[in-house]
Amino acid sequence: MSFFNYFHLHSVIDILVVSFLLYQLYLWVRESRALRALTGLAVIGILSLLARWTGMVMTGWLFQSLWSIILLVIVIVFQPEIRRILERMNPLDLIRGQPITLQRETIAELTETLFDMAREKIGALIVLPGRDPIEEHLREGIQLEALVSRELVRTLFQPPSPTHDGAVLIRGNRVERAACFLPMTTASGLPSEYGARHRAAIGLTERCDAVCLLVSEERGTVALARKGTLIPFFEPSRLQQELEQELEDTLTSDASKGRWRGFLTHNLWAKGMAVGLAAVLWVALAGQQSSEIAITVPVEYQQISPGIELRGEVPREVSVRLRGSQLALESLRTRQVRVRVSLAQVREGINYFLLSRNQIDLPAGVEITEIRPALLLLEVHKKESSAPSAEQ
Template sequence: MLELIPRPSLWDIVDLLIVTLIIYKVLTYLAQTRALQVLVGIFVILVLSVVAKFLHLYTLSFILNNLLTIGILALIVIFQPEIRRILARIGESQFGITTSEAEAERIVEEIVRAAAQMSEDRIGALIVVEREIDLDNYVESGTVIDGKLTKELLITIFWPGTPLHDGATIVRKERVYKAGAFLPLTLNPKLPQTVGTRHRAAIGITEESDAVAIVVSEETGAVSVAYSGKLIKNLDPQKLKKVLKGLLIKKSEKRGILGFMRKENEETV
C-alpha cells in the first residue's frame, strides 16, 4: 500500500514551502484589512454550497454557486486598493531613495535636525519621502515648492500660521517637491482612537506606496516614522537618524532595521 504513494522529491518540498509562505504572507497582509472578514464570509458560503450539494438541495446549491461566481468578480472591484497595494509591494525596490548616497545622507541629516527642532518647539509636521513609487497618484492637491531640502525650509513650511503648515510635505529625491498636500488616511481598524489624523495619514500613504513618513506630534512633540503601514513611535534624534538611514540609504543597513526595532523595543502600531 505504501509503495503506491509517490515519495516526495526535494523540489516537491521546496514547492510546498513556497506556496505555504505565499499563503501566509497574503493572509498576514489581509488580516490588517477588511478583506479578511469578507474571505471568511466567502468560505462560509463555499462550505454551505458543498453541504447543499451533498444533501441534494439543488435550488440552494444553484443559488450559492452563482453567488460565488458573481462574488469573485465583485471581489476584484471591492478590493482593488488592496490588490494594488500587494502588487506595489511585489514590485517595490529594495534600495533607498533614487539619489546618490552622499545626498541621501544629507537629506536624512536635514530631516533629523528639522524634526528635532520642531519636536522641541511643539510644531506639528508630516514629511513624506518618496522612494521608487511615484506619489502623484496618491497625493491630493498641494503646492509645488521644488526647493532644495534644508532644515530651515522644512521648519518654515510647518511654522504655525503659514498657509501650508497643515498638510504634508513631499520630498522627491533631494528636493521638497510639494507642501500642503492631503494624503489618504489608513482604514486599519486596529489602530487605537488616540492615533491622530497626521499619524493616520502617514500610515495611509505608506500602505499605498513604499514611501517613508516622518511625523512630529503638535501635542507632545513625539517623533514617529511610518513605513509599510507600521508606525515606530517615540524616536529621539539619534534613533530617528538610524531608522531613516536603514530605510532610505543602504540595502545592507535596511537588513538590520527589524533587529534595531526589536532591540530598542519601541512602541509600534
C-alpha cells in the same frame, strides 16, 4: 514515481512564476483588508463543500450561485489593492531599480530636526515614498526641488508660513513638494487625541507603502506612520534606526547591491513558504493531471541471424498513442523511445509480429491506448550463398 526524473528547466520556471504570484498574494493579504475577506471566502467554500458532501442540494446550489456574485463584489471592493498588486508585478522595476530615497546623513539630520521641532511644539508631516506610486494620493502642493536641510524643514512648517499646514514630500535627498494634502483615513475607533496630521498619515500609509513622519504640535511628540499604524518615538536614535531599517534597500551606500540583496532576503520565510507551496502544487497537479499524446516511434529489429535477410517493405516506424500524467509524458522528451522486435524465432517466409506494451520502453505511469499498425508483416528469406567455385 520519482518526480526528480521529470524535473526540467521549464518546471523550475513554472514553480518560480507561481511562487511569485503566491508571494504577491501574501503581501496583499498582509498589507490590506483582504484577510477578513479571504477568511469569509474560505468559510463559504467549506460550507459549500460540506453541503455537497452531505447531499444538501438546496444549500449547495445557494452557495454555488453566490460565488459569481462574490467574485464580482471582490473585484469592485478591492480594486485599489488589485491595482497595487499589478503595479508591483511590473518587471521593469527589477531592471531599472528604485530611486534613491535618502542618505544616512540626511536621515540623522531629519530625525534631530523633528525632535527639535517637537520640543518647540511645531507641527510637521513628512512623506517618504516607497515602491508604490504616490502621486495619485497627493493633492495640490508647491513644487520645490530643494536640497533637504534643517533650516528648510523648519521654515516650511513654521507658522505663519503658507506651507505649514500641509505635508512635505522628500525624495532622493530633495524636498520635492510642499503644502500637499493627503487622504484621510476612514478607520473608526482611533484615539480622540489624533488630529488631522495623524489621520492623514494613517490614510496615506493605508493606501501605499510610503512612510510618514509627524510631529504633534499639541503634545510635542514624534511618531512614525507605516501600513496604517502610528508608532511613537521618544529618542532620535531609535527613530533613525527604524528609518534606516525601513529604507535599507534604498539608502545611497546600499543602493546598487542592497536592492538585489533585499529583493532576495526580505521576508525570506514568506518567500520560502511560497516556493514550497508552489512546489507542492506542481507535484500535486502535474503528477495527477492526465493527458494524451501521439508520437512516432522507430522500430528496432534485434537478434537478426546472419543467415537471413528481410525483403520487401520493412516497417521502420509506428504511431503510438499514449496516456498518462503530464510529468510522465514530459519525460519522453529526454529519452529515446523505441519498439524492439526480436527476430530470433523467425521462419523463412511471411512472419507476423503483434506489438505489445512490453516491446516499448516507457516510464511508469504511461499507458498505451493505441499502436498503429499493431501488426507488423515481415518477409524473411535465407541469404543466397556465394557463387560456386570454378570446376577443376
